[in-house]
Amino acid sequence: MKKLERARSEDAREVLDLYHAAAEAGRESGRSEWDDTYPTMDDIQADLQENGLYVLREGARIVAAISLVEPDELDGLGVSWTPARAKEACRFCLEPQMQGRGLAAEIFLSALAMLKSEGVEAVRYLCAKENPAAFRLYTRLGHARLEDVVWYDTEFYSFEKLL
Numbered sequence: 470m471k472k473l474e475r476a477r478s479e480d481a482r483e484v485l486d487l488y489h490a491a492a493e494a495g496r497e498s499g500r501s502e503w504d505d506t507y508p509t510m511d512d513i514q515a516d517l518q519e520n521g522l523y524v525l526r527e528g529a530r531i532v533a534a535i536s537l538v539e540p541d542e543l544d545g546l547g548v549s550w551t552p553a554r555a556k557e558a559c560r561f562c563l564e565p566q567m568q569g570r571g572l573a574a575e576i577f578l579s580a581l582a583m584l585k586s587e588g589v590e591a592v593r594y595l596c597a598k599e600n601p602a603a604f605r606l607y608t609r610l611g612h613a614r615l616e617d618v619v620w621y622d623t624e625f626y627s628f629e630k631l632l
Contacts, residue, residue: 471575473535473583476522481513483531484524487562488513494565495600502597502623508560512536516560523583525576532564533576537584540593546618548627553590555629561594561603573606585632592632595625 476484488508495501516522521538524531540557544550558580563573584592595618596603604626608614612630619625 471525471533471572471579473523473525473533473576473579475520476517476524476531476534478517480522480524480531481510481517484513484522484534485510487531487534487564488560490565491562494568502599507621512560521556523580532567533562533572535559535561535576535580537580537592543593543595543627546620546627548593548616548618550593550615550629551591551631553631554588555591555593556584556589558592558594568602573602574610577606577610581630581632590632592630594628595620596628598624598626 485508488503492501492503492505495503513522516536516538519538522534522536525533536559537556538559540550540555543557558577561573561577563576581592596607598604598617607628610630612628615627615629617624618627
């Protein structure tokens with residue numbers, strides 16, 4: 470299984486470059502709502518400050534990133550989350566040329582295993598309706614789809630996985 474590691478502050482620029490590459494590839498394919506305004510360096514810095522940004526390295530290069538943070542903002546969306554000690558999975562990104570090989574599932578499952586080992590009981594996340602590849606991944610992994618929501622003018626599916 471792929472091993473995630475906690476990102477370091479010096480990784481911030483490389484993570485932002487990864488986000489930009491994924492956003493561009495997603496826009497070209499019509500599968501992403503990410504753009505030049507999201508995600509930002511401020512998002513990366515906040516995730517680093519919370520010790521919630523994780524990366525996957527291939528050699529010295531960062532090829533994937535995922536943030537596992539407190540779900541404070543999600544709690545206000547009116548979704549019927551299960552009462553549990555939870556984390557939000559967000560800003561999950563895989564280098565575009567590595568997509569389509571089954572790595573996303575392996576990375577996401579690694580993140581869930583890590584959370585479970587830390588005593589987290591549930592993971593919550595949103596999936597943009599514009600991202601059918603992510604939707605297929607999460608449903609294939611058997612995660613529960615809850616209510617649909619609109620947030621920041623984007624339509625999302627909400628998902629939860631009890632650990």
